[in-house]
Amino acid sequence: MTNKELLSRLYEVIHPYRGKMLIAMIAALVVASLNGAQAWLVKPLMDKIFFEKNMSYLNILPFAMMAIFVVKGFFYGLNYYMLQNVGQKVILILRTRLFNHVCNQPLSFFHNTTTGDLISRVMADIMLLQVAISSVVVGLLRDFFQVIILLAVIFSMDWKLALISLIFLPMASIPIVKFGKIFRRLSVIIQEETAKTSSLMHESITGAPVVKAFGMEAHETNRFRKQVTKLYDILMKKAKYYRFQHPIMEGIGGLGIVIMVWFGGKAVIAGESTPGTFFSFLTALFMIYDPIKGVSKVNVTIQDGLAAAGRVFTLLDVKPEIRDKENATSLAPFQESIEFKDVHFGYTEKTKVIKGLNLKVKAGEVLAIVGPSGSGKSTLTNLLPRFFDIQNGKIEVDGVDIRDVTLNSLRSQIAIVTQQTILFNDTIRSNISYGDEVTNEKDIRRAAENANALDFIERLPEGFDTIIGESGVKLSGGERQRLCIARAIMKNAPILILDEATSSLDTESERKVQNALENLMKDRTTLVIAHRLSTIKDAHRIIVIKNGDIAEEGTHKELLAKNGEYEKLYNMQ
Ligand SMILES: Nc1ncnc2c1ncn2[C@@H]1O[C@H](COP(=O)(O)OP(=O)(O)O)[C@@H](O)[C@H]1O
Ligand SMILES: [Mg+2]
Incomplete structure (x- = not known):
């Protein structure tokens, strides 16, 4: 300048x-x-x-x-x-x-x-x-x-x-x-x-x-x-x-x-x-x-x-690369399906992570995504809330291209729980109700209960008023994860993304968190990435990602019977 x-x-x-x-x-x-x-x-x-x-x-x-x-x-x-x-x-x-x-x-x-x-x-x-x-x-x-x-x-x-x-x-x-x-x-x-x-x-x-x-x-x-x-x-x-x-x-x-x-x-x-x-x-x-x-x-x-x-x-x-189109509309509440149509994406021009992937997820479905580490599972789920924009193809929610709607209306319908628990140095209450301006004490309590978090919160001397430290350092990994789940429950979004939410936990807390996740998944459309395949046996459908595309799909039983990629992954564990 x-x-x-x-x-x-x-x-x-x-x-x-x-x-x-x-x-x-x-x-x-x-x-x-x-x-x-x-x-x-x-x-x-x-x-x-x-x-x-x-x-x-x-x-x-x-x-x-x-x-x-x-x-x-x-x-x-x-x-x-x-x-x-x-x-x-x-x-x-x-x-x-x-x-x-x-x-x-x-x-x-x-x-x-x-x-x-x-x-x-x-x-x-x-x-x-x-x-x-x-x-x-x-x-x-x-x-x-x-x-x-x-x-x-x-x-x-x-x-x-x-x-x-x-x-x-x-x-x-x-x-x-x-x-x-x-x-x-x-x-x-x-x-x-x-x-x-x-x-x-x-x-x-x-x-x-x-x-x-x-x-x-x-x-x-x-x-x-x-x-x-x-x-x-x-x-x-x-x-x-x-x-x-x-x-x-x-x-x-x-x-x-x-x-x-x-x-x-x-x-x-x-x-x-x-x-x-x-x-x-x-x-x-x-x-x-x-x-x-x-x-x-x-x-x-x-x-x-x-x-x-x-x-x-x-x-x-610096113009934000991802922003609302000028005539962006508000996305109506999710009802029918999410569709990936010939989706191509790479973090850079040269290295493609997703190559021409097609996928349809019906409302209410629990879809598990598996695949080797680095195959692009997280990347795929990050495309739906537009954390990154795809280079080719289309992602549609109820038939509407997600690039045609406002980021706010899109993201308000998606709750995400990942392996990394991101929390703020604030009270447990404000962490659970994050993003919710009008907080209702009863709802926060119920969210904590459904997330299996109520018992440990009540054991803390200051309960919901406890300040949890930077990134929640004063809590255990499992407790942090349950707070994140409570926050997702509180958000009450129809679409749920779980990205290895339990993989950093020990068996004891994993059980509690798994329980909490099941409560969270009720009546929602869920994309779940799981490290341990045992946790997704009950998914309606499983897709195996390999080389940027879907290599196999089916239920747990069907895939095992195929003796293919899924069976290999399953036997490795
Ligand atoms: N922010 C990023 N910038 C550049 N490359 C990335 C970024 N995040 C992930 N990748 C690369 O994209 C590929 C897919 O990563 P990811 O979707 O995280 O895999 P998975 O979740 O299946 O283990 C990997 O090769 C990884 O190195
Ligand atoms: Mg990942």
Whole structure:
């Protein structure tokens, strides 16, 4: 994205707050003007009070000075408050927009993006952006205006000296531009490395059980240290440039002072100027130094901000690959059948996972899907809720192509229980009623009971109010699975997908979970993938997936009699 595009998009974001921005700007201008007045007042202060010893000036000037301080303070505060007001609002809006955008991405997006990267966009980048907005719109304006006003004071005091001092302004601006470019480049790298660091940390922390089991704490720490060291190196590089920028700027300023004092002092000694004029001039010159430095700092901030804006807007521009068609209709409640018609799908162009598969599942049917690991069983079931879109063919529910209906109406009719139990760090109650805005205590209880979960929930000291920890770490595998089943029961969707829901459990909990699953399957159309073939003997129909298509189908008995793929799989167990 070019700077111009970035700026026009930033403008769009702050446009609604232009009123407040204007107040902040005016306040900044008042502060700048009063600074100029302060420098200007040094002349009468010196000449009238200290040299002419004029009493009436003594009675007025200090109070005038004080008034200026107070008023300046007030406007400074106003400026700060208004900027925060707008800046924090921009943060709020952009963060929410970005988060919502990320939430609406399809699963494939999350397979290709790291958590740390997303977190750093939503948190750090948006903050950099806000700082840049405040600095650009008001900081830059304030400093620029300050320079103009102080220049006016300088010229009104001594135009010859002023001309000499002007030589130094362009000299000071050369390093500003040079350093600005360097800082922008470094800022991009710093953000990227910071994101990598968060990702790495996220991975190690969520993988803690495996890290411990393998005794890899030192290895993980080492990996982390390497990454943090990279970040350290680049930050130190930035610090080094800062270190050079500083003496160069100070040196230029110091040289200016030397020349000013020499020429100014000479004029006072010769009687061509007064000490008041000279000190007023010098005060203004000192004061001009800060805003000039400010402009150079603003440059770094702008560069940081533009880099951040680039990342934020790029992410915002990622169109979700799977989204509602423009004229998508709502899918009517499921009644008759689900049909896969010559379905082709692959995660990439080259590797096809499903190749021309045809399948019809009637309402109320329990269809078991078996096949070797990696044959595409999970993939097949993930196509129905459109977690991924097929490349060729059609999937129909009651004769309607699932790409013609809204994702919401489609997904609301499908409940899924997988081997991975995904739960939230919240109460048992909210985990069971997840997605259900109006929660009915009785329904939650019944769902828990049907999921064989009530006994363990009631044994917990806080029952349904127990907070279960991140991903439910405070529960056993079987308990987590039963909560997921209770959640699926609560959802009460007509279509059910069970993907190896019991395969990670021991026999004891498997029995309980199996029981719960049978309750869940009642009156539903079920696609069940089972690891242990013994659990699907009672399925109405079994299909064997091989090489991306259905190799065999029939009931348990029929398939065994065939002495084919199913029999092989069955005997292996
Ligand atoms: N998100 C993904 N991106 C790329 N390839 C994938 C992804 N998920 C699964 N696969 C690949 O697709 C094939 C089928 O996987 P899957 O449907 O999970 O098999 P199954 O459930 O039968 O064990 C495997 O070769 C697997 O490596
Ligand atoms: Mg699978």
